Amino acid sequence: MSLSDKAYSEKRDFIRMKISAPLTATLSADQRVFEGNCLDLSGGGMRVETNENIATGTELDVEVSSDHGHNPTLKARTRVVRSISNDKGTYELGLEIVEVLK
Numbered sequence: 504m505s506l507s508d509k510a511y512s513e514k515r516d517f518i519r520m521k522i523s524a525p526l527t528a529t530l531s532a533d534q535r536v537f538e539g540n541c542l543d544l545s546g547g548g549m550r551v552e553t554n555e556n557i558a559t560g561t562e563l564d565v566e567v568s569s570d571h572g573h574n575p576t577l578k579a580r581t582r583v584v585r586s587i588s589n590d591k592g593t594y595e596l597g598l599e600i601v602e603v604l605k
Contacts, residue, residue, distance in 0.1 A: 520544050559586060
Protein backbone atom coordinates (compact mmCIF):
# COMPACT_ATOMS: atom_id res chain seq x y z
CA MET A 504 0.00 0.00 0.00
CA SER A 505 1.49 3.35 -0.99
CA LEU A 506 1.07 6.59 0.95
CA SER A 507 -1.38 7.79 -1.69
CA ASP A 508 -3.63 4.83 -0.85
CA LYS A 509 -3.90 5.83 2.81
CA ALA A 510 -6.48 8.18 4.24
CA TYR A 511 -5.10 11.73 4.53
CA SER A 512 -4.75 11.54 8.33
CA GLU A 513 -2.58 8.42 7.94
CA LYS A 514 -0.02 9.72 5.43
CA ARG A 515 2.79 10.07 7.97
CA ASP A 516 5.44 7.34 7.99
CA PHE A 517 5.47 7.31 11.81
CA ILE A 518 2.82 7.67 14.49
CA ARG A 519 3.10 11.00 16.30
CA MET A 520 3.07 10.76 20.10
CA LYS A 521 2.01 13.83 22.09
CA ILE A 522 4.35 14.49 24.98
CA SER A 523 5.48 17.43 27.06
CA ALA A 524 9.13 16.96 27.92
CA PRO A 525 12.03 19.34 28.56
CA LEU A 526 14.48 19.66 25.71
CA THR A 527 18.02 21.02 25.54
CA ALA A 528 19.32 21.94 22.10
CA THR A 529 22.83 22.83 20.97
CA LEU A 530 23.38 24.62 17.68
CA SER A 531 25.84 22.51 15.69
CA ALA A 532 27.47 25.59 14.12
CA ASP A 533 28.41 27.59 17.24
CA GLN A 534 27.60 25.31 20.20
CA ARG A 535 25.08 27.82 21.64
CA VAL A 536 22.67 26.03 23.98
CA PHE A 537 19.00 26.83 24.52
CA GLU A 538 16.03 25.23 26.26
CA GLY A 539 12.62 24.25 24.98
CA ASN A 540 9.74 21.84 25.37
CA CYS A 541 9.15 18.83 23.12
CA LEU A 542 5.43 18.84 22.29
CA ASP A 543 5.28 15.71 20.17
CA LEU A 544 7.62 13.04 18.92
CA SER A 545 7.69 10.47 16.13
CA GLY A 546 10.24 8.14 14.61
CA GLY A 547 11.20 10.79 12.08
CA GLY A 548 11.03 14.04 14.00
CA MET A 549 9.58 16.21 16.70
CA ARG A 550 7.71 19.44 17.31
CA VAL A 551 9.37 21.76 19.80
CA GLU A 552 8.32 25.00 21.48
CA THR A 553 11.08 27.49 22.31
CA ASN A 554 11.80 31.18 22.78
CA GLU A 555 14.37 30.98 19.97
CA ASN A 556 13.58 31.53 16.29
CA ILE A 557 15.94 29.11 14.53
CA ALA A 558 16.34 29.28 10.74
CA THR A 559 15.16 26.43 8.54
CA GLY A 560 18.06 24.13 7.64
CA THR A 561 19.92 24.71 10.92
CA GLU A 562 21.31 21.56 12.55
CA LEU A 563 20.76 21.03 16.27
CA ASP A 564 21.87 18.34 18.68
CA VAL A 565 18.94 17.78 21.03
CA GLU A 566 18.39 15.91 24.25
CA VAL A 567 14.84 15.17 25.34
CA SER A 568 14.50 14.16 28.96
CA SER A 569 11.59 13.05 31.08
CA ASP A 570 10.12 14.87 34.07
CA HIS A 571 9.66 11.39 35.52
CA GLY A 572 13.38 10.55 35.53
CA HIS A 573 13.19 7.87 32.82
CA ASN A 574 16.50 6.85 31.33
CA PRO A 575 17.97 6.86 28.82
CA THR A 576 17.13 10.26 27.41
CA LEU A 577 16.70 10.72 23.67
CA LYS A 578 19.76 12.29 22.05
CA ALA A 579 19.60 13.12 18.35
CA ARG A 580 21.06 15.29 15.61
CA THR A 581 18.17 17.16 14.01
CA ARG A 582 17.51 19.66 11.23
CA VAL A 583 14.97 22.50 11.45
CA VAL A 584 12.37 22.00 8.72
CA ARG A 585 9.84 24.54 9.99
CA SER A 586 9.86 27.54 12.34
CA ILE A 587 6.66 29.46 13.01
CA SER A 588 5.73 32.13 15.52
CA ASN A 589 2.71 31.31 17.66
CA ASP A 590 0.26 33.48 19.60
CA LYS A 591 2.14 32.93 22.89
CA GLY A 592 5.19 34.86 21.67
CA THR A 593 7.22 31.68 21.30
CA TYR A 594 8.20 29.60 18.27
CA GLU A 595 7.24 26.11 17.20
CA LEU A 596 10.02 24.26 15.44
CA GLY A 597 9.54 21.20 13.29
CA LEU A 598 12.69 19.12 13.66
CA GLU A 599 13.64 16.21 11.40
CA ILE A 600 15.72 13.53 13.13
CA VAL A 601 18.86 13.08 11.05
CA GLU A 602 20.67 10.69 13.39
CA VAL A 603 20.02 9.18 16.83
CA LEU A 604 23.10 9.76 18.99
CA LYS A 605 24.49 7.58 21.80
